[in-house]
Amino acid sequence: MDFFVVSLLNGLSYGLLxxxxxxxxxxxxxxxxxxxxxxxxxxxxxAYFGYSVGRLTGFWPALIVAxxxxxxxxALIERYLLRPVHRHGHAHELLVxxxxxxxxxxxxxxxxxxxxxxxPMPVELSFSAFRLFGLDYPFYRVFIALVAIVMxxxxxxxxxxTRVGLIVRAAVRRPHMVEALGHNVPMVFLGVFAGxxxxxxxxxxxxxxxxxxxxSMAQELGVIVFVVVVVGGLGSLEGAFVASLLIGIFSSFxxxxxxxxxxxxxxxxxxxxxxxxxxxxxxxxTVAGAIPFVLMFLVLxxxxxxxxxxxx
Amino acid sequence: xxxxxxxxATIGLLLVPVLFGDRFVFVFIQMLTAxxxxxxxxxxxxxxxxxxxxxxxxxxxGMFATIHLMRLAEANxxxxxxxxxxxxxxxxxxxxxxxxxxxxxxxxxxxFAMITLAVAELIYALGSQWEALFGGEAGxxxxxxxxxxxxxxxxxxxxxxxxxxxxPAAAALYFxxxxxxxxxxxxxxDDETRVRFLGYNAHRAKTMVFALSxxxxxxxxxxxxxxxxNVNYGAFGGTVSASVVLHTFIGGSGVFLGPVIGAAxxxxxxxxxxxxxxxxxxxxxxxxxxMMLYSPEGLAALFIANxxxxxxxxxxxxxxxxxxxxxxxxxxxxxxxxxxxxxxRALTEGASATAVVLFGTTWSLSSPVTWAIPIALAxxxxxxxxxxxxxxxxLEDAVA
Amino acid sequence: MTSAVISLQGIxxxxxxxxxxxxLDLDVLEGERHALIGPNGAGKSxxxxxxxxxxxxxxxxxxxxxxxxxxxxPERINRLGLGRSFQIxxxxxxxxxxxxxxxxxxxxxxxxxxxxRPATAYxxxxxxxEALLAKxxxxxxxxxxxxxxxxxxxxxxxxxxxxASEPKVLLLDEPTAGMSRDEAxxxxxxxxxxxxxxxxxxxxHDMDVVFSLCDRVTVLAYGELIASGPAAEIRRxxxxxxxxLGTEHVA
Numbered sequence: 013m014d015f016f017v018v019s020l021l022n023g024l025s026y027g028l029l030x031x032x033x034x035x036x037x038x039x040x041x042x043x044x045x046x047x048x049x050x051x052x053x054x055x056x057x058x059a060y061f062g063y064s065v066g067r068l069t070g071f072w073p074a075l076i077v078a079x080x081x082x083x084x085x086x087a088l089i090e091r092y093l094l095r096p097v098h099r100h101g102h103a104h105e106l107l108v109x110x111x112x113x114x115x116x117x118x119x120x121x122x123x124x125x126x127x128x129x130x131x132p133m134p135v136e137l138s139f140s141a142f143r144l145f146g147l148d149y150p151f152y153r154v155f156i157a158l159v160a161i162v163m164x165x166x167x168x169x170x171x172x173x174t175r176v177g178l179i180v181r182a183a184v185r186r187p188h189m190v191e192a193l194g195h196n197v198p199m200v201f202l203g204v205f206a207g208x209x210x211x212x213x214x215x216x217x218x219x220x221x222x223x224x225x226x227x228s229m230a231q232e233l234g235v236i237v238f239v240v241v242v243v244g245g246l247g248s249l250e251g252a253f254v255a256s257l258l259i260g261i262f263s264s265f266x267x268x269x270x271x272x273x274x275x276x277x278x279x280x281x282x283x284x285x286x287x288x289x290x291x292x293x294x295x296x297x298t299v300a301g302a303i304p305f306v307l308m309f310l311v312l313x314x315x316x317x318x319x320x321x322x323x324x
Numbered sequence: 325x326x327x328x329x330x331x332x333a334t335i336g337l338l339l340v341p342v343l344f345g346d347r348f349v350f351v352f353i354q355m356l357t358a359x360x361x362x363x364x365x366x367x368x369x370x371x372x373x374x375x376x377x378x379x380x381x382x383x384x385x386g387m388f389a390t391i392h393l394m395r396l397a398e399a400n401x402x403x404x405x406x407x408x409x410x411x412x413x414x415x416x417x418x419x420x421x422x423x424x425x426x427x428x429x430x431x432x433x434x435x436f437a438m439i440t441l442a443v444a445e446l447i448y449a450l451g452s453q454w455e456a457l458f459g460g461e462a463g464x465x466x467x468x469x470x471x472x473x474x475x476x477x478x479x480x481x482x483x484x485x486x487x488x489x490x491x492p493a494a495a496a497l498y499f500x501x502x503x504x505x506x507x508x509x510x511x512x513x514d515d516e517t518r519v520r521f522l523g524y525n526a527h528r529a530k531t532m533v534f535a536l537s538x539x540x541x542x543x544x545x546x547x548x549x550x551x552x553x554n555v556n557y558g559a560f561g562g563t564v565s566a567s568v569v570l571h572t573f574i575g576g577s578g579v580f581l582g583p584v585i586g587a588a589x590x591x592x593x594x595x596x597x598x599x600x601x602x603x604x605x606x607x608x609x610x611x612x613x614x615m616m617l618y619s620p621e622g623l624a625a626l627f628i629a630n631x632x633x634x635x636x637x638x639x640x641x642x643x644x645x646x647x648x649x650x651x652x653x654x655x656x657x658x659x660x661x662x663x664x665x666x667x668x669r670a671l672t673e674g675a676s677a678t679a680v681v682l683f684g685t686t687w688s689l690s691s692p693v694t695w696a697i698p699i700a701l702a703x704x705x706x707x708x709x710x711x712x713x714x715x716x717x718x719l720e721d722a723v724a
Numbered sequence: 725m726t727s728a729v730i731s732l733q734g735i736x737x738x739x740x741x742x743x744x745x746x747x748l749d750l751d752v753l754e755g756e757r758h759a760l761i762g763p764n765g766a767g768k769s770x771x772x773x774x775x776x777x778x779x780x781x782x783x784x785x786x787x788x789x790x791x792x793x794x795x796x797x798p799e800r801i802n803r804l805g806l807g808r809s810f811q812i813x814x815x816x817x818x819x820x821x822x823x824x825x826x827x828x829x830x831x832x833x834x835x836x837x838x839x840x841r842p843a844t845a846y847x848x849x850x851x852x853x854e855a856l857l858a859k860x861x862x863x864x865x866x867x868x869x870x871x872x873x874x875x876x877x878x879x880x881x882x883x884x885x886x887x888a889s890e891p892k893v894l895l896l897d898e899p900t901a902g903m904s905r906d907e908a909x910x911x912x913x914x915x916x917x918x919x920x921x922x923x924x925x926x927x928x929h930d931m932d933v934v935f936s937l938c939d940r941v942t943v944l945a946y947g948e949l950i951a952s953g954p955a956a957e958i959r960r961x962x963x964x965x966x967x968x969l970g971t972e973h974v975a
Contacts, residue, residue: 047434093613100620102434103375107573108616110377110566114609122603122668231562235445242438302449305442309427312439316431502842504835507819511827514816521776523802523831523889532837 014145019264021144025153027260028160032215033233034240034252035167036208042247043184043204046094046105050112052237054209056230057116058082058216060124063131063225071134071221079213086209090202113230121227128226152222159218163211164253171249180204184247239304243311245321254319259304266300337487341480349479351595353551355588356490357544362571362583363497364540370577371506372533373513374429375437378444379541379568381424382417384451384559386542387549388458389416394466394550405471407485410546417542418535425534429527432516444565451557463556479551486547493540498580500536509533541568570608574615576622585623603668607661637719645719648712655705659698666694728787729754729893729923730775735784735794737770737947744770746947747784752893757924759934759955762944768927769811771944772897775925776808777801788893802831807891811898811927813878814885817871821862821881824870825853828888860884860914876907880914887918894919896926900933912937935959 037051061078062071069077089112097104137155140148171177183190183200191197216229223229240259244251311318340352361383368374390413396402397409404412428439451458458464468476476482500506508529511519516526549555558564568587575586590608598604619626633642662682669680670689679688687694728751737745745767752758762768773779775786777798786794793801816824826843829852830836835843844850857863860880865873870881879899886894899915900908912933915924928934934941935955942952943964951961958964 041434045434047438093617096617097620103373104616104620106375106434106437107569108613110569111609111613111616114566114570114605115613118603118606118609122606122664122671235441235562238438238441242435302446305446305449308438308442312431312435313427316435499842500839502844503840504830504838504843504846506839507823507843508827508830508837510819511816511824514818515814517778517798518810518814518816518885519827520798521802521808522828522885523799524836525797525799529837 014147018144018147018149019267020261021149022153023261023264024257025157025260026264027257028157029215029219030233030237030240030260031253031256032160032163032218033212034237034244034256035163035249036211037237038241038244038247038249038252039180039184040205040208041241043180043187044094044105044201045102046109047238047241048205048208049106049109049234050089050116051109051208051212052230052234053113053116054082054086054212055216055219055233056120056227057085058213059131059220059225059229060120060129060216061213062217062220063129066131066217071137075214075217078217079210082213082216083206083210087202087206089209090205094205095198095201113234117227117230124227126227128224131221131225133221156218156222159214163214164249167249236304239308242308243304243318245318248318248320251318251320259307262303262307263300266303334491337491341483346479349483350551351592353479353483353486354548354595355591356486357548357551358567358571358587358591359584360490360493360544360547361541361568362575362587363494363580364537364544365568366572366577366583367497367500367509367537367540368533369572370580371501371509371513372530374432374530374534375569376428376440376537376565377437377569378440378442378565379537380560380562380564381440381444381447382421382538382541383545383564383568384447384555384557385417385420385538386410386413386545387555387559388464389413389542390546390549391464391466391553391555394468394553395464397469398466406468406474406476406550407471407488410485410489410543410550413546413549414539414543417545418539421535421538421542422531425531425538429530429534441565444560444562448557448560448562451560458557459555461556463554463558465554467553468550482551486551489543489547493543494584497540501580505529505532570612573622574608574612576624576627578621579624579628582622582624585627589623601661601665601668603664606664610660633719637722641715641719645712645715648708648715652705652709652712655701655708659701659705662698662701727754727790728752729789730925731787731790732771732775733785733787735774735786736782737767737774737779738782744947745774748944748947748949750942750949750952752923752925753940754923755921756940757919757926757938759938759941760925760927760944761929761931761934761941765946766944767947768944769897772808772895772925772927776806776895802889802891805892806895807886807889807893808895809882809886809897809899811901813875813882815870815878815881818869820867820869821873821877822853822857822866824881825856825884825888826850828885829853829856832889856884856888859887859918876903876910879903879907879911883911883914883918892922894922894924896924896928898927898929900928900930908933 033052033055036054037048040051041047058078061081062074065077065081066074093108093112094105097108133152137152139151142149171181179190179195180200180203183195183197183204187197190200220229236259240252240255243259244253244255341349344352361379364382365376365379368376390410393402393404393409393412394406397404397406424440424443428436428443431439452460468482470476474481476485501510508519508524512526512529519526519529545559567590571586571590572583573586574590575584576582594604594608601607615622630642630646665682666680666687669682673680678690679686681687730750730752732748732750735745735748736743748771760768760771770779774781774794777793777796777800781794784794785792788801788804788806791804793804793806796804816827819827823843826849829849830843830846833846833849835846835849854863857866860883862873862877862880862884865877870878873881883896883899886896896915900911903911908930915926915937926934926938938955940953941955941958943950943958943961951958951964953961
């Protein structure tokens, strides 16, 4: 029971963090058709910016300032690196962002060193939210979840109830039509790209003080957020939300489960499969990292448009 | 002319172990396998417009299958001449390619890229856990067994095995481009729907091209395993998948030999410079992004454009143009490298650093000389670039 | 009695709640040049997509020479003898005109995924490609990369591609779209020569082309068939005048 509840809570909190990062990615993908390889690099930069700003001003101002910095960087990248290659097609845009990953990774190592930083949690947030089965449950996990939920609500409200949101939603679906209506679509792209970068940056600031802030942050999350976007469905914010939670909870449970394929065989009456060795004795917990990919395969093969994506 | 160049290159490659020491022969081996890997990768992209971000899966499959076969040979279970063993690696990768390709090529574009990435990540995740098959952190090792009087104990002898496979394999990849399947692959890259309305099963064709690409990637991996006599699951890692993308596009994906320029050039430079700088990947990444911005078809395309001008223009003006352009690039590269390396060393020294050692000289951070050098270099680069652009415009006017 | 080559039986297509084609029956008879006309949004393109296997049906069945073809993949339908051209030129821009046609011809010779000889080494294919190039009047441009051909040359190549698989039935989707008068006349001539011995279904906007080329005309409006018959009859049909010709200028 306690394993179940704690795994669920951790999974939710991790899933919500995933959502914070993938929200921007899926919006940009839906609108520009570009899967930004460097998106999780923005997340990492958010953590580092947050760290640097936080040392000067404390955590709370950094929570605002660092994402703004990342947004500015995102805007520069869109304007000067992506827009010029747009005419060569999506593959080249994808490749540019792919190259950026190396540049950002190496610059971070150059500026901050090739090791995780001491990035302490603000004292006012480091307390126990509640006691659960004799263990203190850190409030910060709750805080991560709260930030993500507030962000989700804010994006939804912005896109549903404001004019800007309307234009953005329209531009995601029919960029040419929106352009024909006289809106400055390149400007909308720039704004969405910068906004998406800011969201990843915000996630970085929040996560940076809880998970280690280190140069491998981007790589650790990188592929998982792609999985979230594909599973959730191209350009679908709601889809990304569901997929993030799904993957967060799955991964969280899998880490604690020591079942093997042999156990599964035993369950259906085939005993002794563990004697075959090999794949049959690999514990589920050790291949937890593979689960999101298996999920992605299933989705791509059975429902190519994603869980909540529209068929094209 | 063309055949002369090919003959000269072949003789040059054959002479490598005679002319160079073991350390360099080993670098050449890496250049050859990286080139074959990049050519295999580009079979998918150049023809079918399929961008694989997980080609390490096939490279790694070739490596592991080869090591397993070598171990079987060592245990006297299998009697296969050593030079033929990499073929087993290629076949294993091809098998994986049929399965992975069948699923991946259901989709195209970004989705295809994501599926290939996921395949590689999945195998990587399994590789890190499944000790029996992949040997865990330490990986698997084996030894080369002698065959027909050859001991394969020296790097030179192994080099000839590698060369003996890479050159025919590259030729085969070239030939594939001329066959009905190769032409069909081009057509699929242009318009898949059209191809289907001509009576072709496009999915089947894409799977076949994918498997062919995997075969050659696996061969490249198998050859490297034969040389290293060791492999661990890192072979499936993102860096391997990434390097082939960088090599191919920096070299030039539009021309058959473009990827070879990138793979051989970057491998060589990497081997020469990795001791000198910690920031090698930063430079490669920057070169890659700049290439995508200013010459999306890579170095090969620049080279070919130059060759074309060569036929149309009086050569003295062209030489001047190339000199100016080269000078500008050189100056900018020097500026960047100088500043970045200076910064890197200053940052490692800490906040109190006043002077750093770079290129065997001590540079004071407060001395105007230290900063005058990059500024002067950048200015020189700027002037050269302006002159090159002027010159080019003049030449274009002259042609028009 | 001549038999129906293409037979649409009660076919329908809905996109969500939108009915694009409503329970439609149509027979295209052997050897006829049959035009499909109708105002924008009438469902012509959807219909062509459905016949050629690109768009799945919501209801009904499609037969080609008595064989049911709905639900089959486009390549299967093509191999049963149906070729098509596209409204938006769909050629292979990186291949030369000659190679474009070769891709089309190879398939019919059963040389699809072969790896053992260069594509140019098949002499029967090469002869046929030459003949086809001459037929669509591109013999002088054989080696030019298709992406660099002029628009009307590309349209000619598009027709050549539809012909390459020697289909008994040709589906032409707006073959004169975006062309000048002269260019369109040229294409009409071309269609006349290639239609010999074939059944042709043409979607066309240009009434001159329709009435100079086709034996029978079917008029579609809002997903429904409102008239079908000999060209001269259709010209006089009051409902057609009202639904289609009346709303659009007759050139």
